[in-house]
Amino acid sequence: RKEVEQDPGPFNVPEGATVAFNCTYSNSASQSFFWYRQDCRKEPKLLMSVYSSGNEDGRFTAQLNRASQYISLLIRDSKLSDSATYLCVVNAMNYGGSQGNLIFGKGTKLSVKP
Amino acid sequence: GAGVSQSPSNKVTEKGKDVELRCDPISGHTALYWYRQSLGQGLEFLIYFQGNSAPDKSGLPSDRFSAERTGGSVSTLTIQRTQQEDSAVYLCASSLWEGYSYEQYFGPGTRLTVT
Numbered sequence: 001r002k003e004v005e006q007d008p009g010p011f012n013v014p015e016g017a018t019v020a021f022n023c024t025y026s027n028s029a030s031q032s033f034f035w036y037r038q039d040c041r042k043e044p045k046l047l048m049s050v051y052s053s054g055n056e057d058g059r060f061t062a063q064l065n066r067a068s069q070y071i072s073l074l075i076r077d078s079k080l081s082d083s084a085t086y087l088c089v090v091n092a093m094n095y096g097g098s099q100g101n102l103i104f105g106k107g108t109k110l111s112v113k114p
Numbered sequence: 115g116a117g118v119s120q121s122p123s124n125k126v127t128e129k130g131k132d133v134e135l136r137c138d139p140i141s142g143h144t145a146l147y148w149y150r151q152s153l154g155q156g157l158e159f160l161i162y163f164q165g166n167s168a169p170d171k172s173g174l175p176s177d178r179f180s181a182e183r184t185g186g187s188v189s190t191l192t193i194q195r196t197q198q199e200d201s202a203v204y205l206c207a208s209s210l211w212e213g214y215s216y217e218q219y220f221g222p223g224t225r226l227t228v229t
Contacts, residue, residue, distance in 0.1 A: 032216050043205055043220035044157070087157075091216050101147075101170060102218055106156035 003027065004105035006088050012111045017078045021108045023071040023088030032091040033064055035073050037084045038107065044087055047073075078112045085109045116140065118221035120206050126227045127196055135191045135224045139208030146189050147209070147218060148181055150202040157205070163189065164211060196228045 006023045013019050033050035050062040050071055061074040085107040092101040119138040127133050139146045148160040159173040163183040183189040193200055203225050207218035
């Protein structure tokens with residue numbers, strides 16, 4: 001099983017749509033979870049951390065299910081500017097490195113159309 | 115404040131030459147990471163430094179790759195005897211490393227092309 005798995009997409013949605021991305025991780029000991037976005041030919045940028053109770057930032061909602069080792073990102077009222085690749089990120093535990101090393105999924109590509 | 119900076123932004127080199135890539139982390143960040151990303155691919159972890167601890171080199175693909183971090187701040191990634199498969203974007207990130215807060219902030223990357 002891959003450490004962090006995401007559906008690569010692409011997800012093609014119209015403006016205003018609601019879209020959800022899912023991610024699974026393999027190490028049950030992981031403690032920190034994030035979503036990053038990466039625009040074409042740009043560096044990844046932190047979108048939001050994911051907290052155990054779930055958290056919301058404007059149109060973005062992140063959920064964590066530790067029992068199923070599953071993370072989700074919901075985007076409401078999609079904008080053209082949301083078009084990017086969304087990376088699911090989990091901190092590495094007991095992989096021969098310390099807790100601060102992050103493992104990045106390969107990303108889910110989102111394309112929002114007018 | 116200033117973010118992570120990297121130089122050069124682009125580097126074209128001939129196969130067999132050595133290259134040095136530089137990263138300036140965010141001031142006060144104790145952890146520094148190097149990744150590379152080939153076109154259309156995910157991030158590949160290379161190495162990270164945390165404070166005065168020995169670096170985690172588990173991601174370096176071969177002994178042609180090395181990195182150092184001087185004075186707990188600036189880092190240099192060196193690739194010796196470059197090969198065409200080394201062509202990629204090399205990304206540096208830094209992190210404050212507090213408690214369970216491990217958010218990493220990335221620099222713009224160095225695009226390396228080996229001809």
